[in-house]
Amino acid sequence: xxxxxxxxxxxxxxxxxxxxxxxxxxxxxxxxxxxxxxxxxxxxxxxxxxxxxxxxxxxxxxxxxxxxxxxxxxxxxxxxxxxxxxxxxxxxxxxxxxxxxxxxxxxxxxxxxxxxxxxxxxxxxxxxxxxxxxxxxxxxxxxxxxxxxxxxxxxxxxxxxxxxxxxxxxxxxxxxxxxxxxxxxxxxxxxxxxxxxxxxxxxxxxxxxxxxxxxxxxxxxxxxxxxxxxxxxx
Numbered sequence: 544x545x546x547x548x549x550x551x552x553x554x555x556x557x558x559x560x561x562x563x564x565x566x567x568x569x570x571x572x573x574x575x576x577x578x579x580x581x582x583x584x585x586x587x588x589x590x591x592x593x594x595x596x597x598x599x600x601x602x603x604x605x606x607x608x609x610x611x612x613x614x615x616x617x618x619x620x621x622x623x624x625x626x627x628x629x630x631x632x633x634x635x636x637x638x639x640x641x642x643x644x645x646x647x648x649x650x651x652x653x654x655x656x657x658x659x660x661x662x663x664x665x666x667x668x669x670x671x672x673x674x675x676x677x678x679x680x681x682x683x684x685x686x687x688x689x690x691x692x693x694x695x696x697x698x699x700x701x702x703x704x705x706x707x708x709x710x711x712x713x714x715x716x717x718x719x720x721x722x723x724x725x726x727x728x729x730x731x732x733x734x735x736x737x738x739x740x741x742x743x744x745x746x747x748x749x750x751x752x753x754x755x756x757x758x759x760x761x762x763x764x765x766x767x768x769x770x771x772x773x774x775x776x777x
Contacts, residue, residue: 559750560604564721566714566742569704570598576699577606577674581613586667590695591676592684593703596741599676602703603642606674615639622655623648629658636665640672646695647677650685660691676703706742711735718746722753726763733765737772751775 567574573591580587591599600621607617618638620631623645635641641662649655666673677684680702681695706714712731719726726734738745752763752771761767 559718559721559746560601560608562602562605562609564718565598565601565605566706566710566717567598568710569706570701573701573703574602576701577602578609580606580672581609583672584670586670587672588663588667588695588698589672589674590681590698590700591674591703592678592680592700594678594705596743597703597705598742599703600644600743601746603644603674603676607640607642610640617642619644621645629654632658632662635662636669638671640674641666642674642676644676646675647679647684651687653687656686656688656691660688660694663691663694708735708740711740711742711745714742715745715749718749719753722749724749724753724756724763729765730763730768733768734772737769738776748772748775 562574562578565574577589580589591602593599604619607619610617616638617640618635619642620627621644627649632641632643643659646659649659663673665671675695679685680700681692684692684695686692686695712735715731715734716726734745734748738748748771752768755761755771756763756767
């Protein structure tokens with residue numbers, strides 16, 4: 544068994560990832576369910592699915608951070624990473640929670656499917672948690688191994704709904720407020736016109752705007768944000 548001091552996170556968790564700043568009007572039940580899992584000691588599997596930009600990665604990383612705060616050991620990885628391999632998810636017996644993102648990226652790959660099946664069995668036998676995310680629910684993710692599909696669908700399967708256009712400004716202001724940033728109506732209007740309207744793209748840009756505004760001690764004006772968006776997105 545691998546020791547807890549040997550568990551490593553393949554990807555750095557975003558500092559901004561938390562359940563508190565996840566604007567979730569349409570996802571309250573899913574977020575509430577994740578909160579309840581922290582106090583659970585039994586085995587469980589959870590599958591989050593929804594379109595790109597809906598916030599699945601944010602939720603997985605936020606849950607990992609919550610796990611750390613509870614003095615437990617998380618493991619997070621995106622299976623869409625170019626350097627990912629089935630060996631990456633072997634020997635994780637020391638992790639209390641394993642969060643795997645973009646699992647549909649390895650569907651129909653027999654080596655990956657066998658590795659996921661073995662991981663499921665190992666974690667469930669040792670009362671651990673397995674939380675996965677993909678575009679589609681397990682039954683529509685393209686897995687060839689039926690036993691794997693059945694197991695991944697055996698727990699909580701939650702649809703993560705993207706923010707609608709009316710919710711995006713509220714979500715952006717919530718995230719900006721945590722950083723002490725004030726977004727004027729003119730800057731907000733520019734962002735919503737200029738940037739692809741999904742939460743992942745907008746929040747990633749906001750992270751970079753925050754870094755640059757702090758580094759240069761600048762207020763958020765349309766010219767400043769326009770210059771950054773042009774350099775970062777084009």
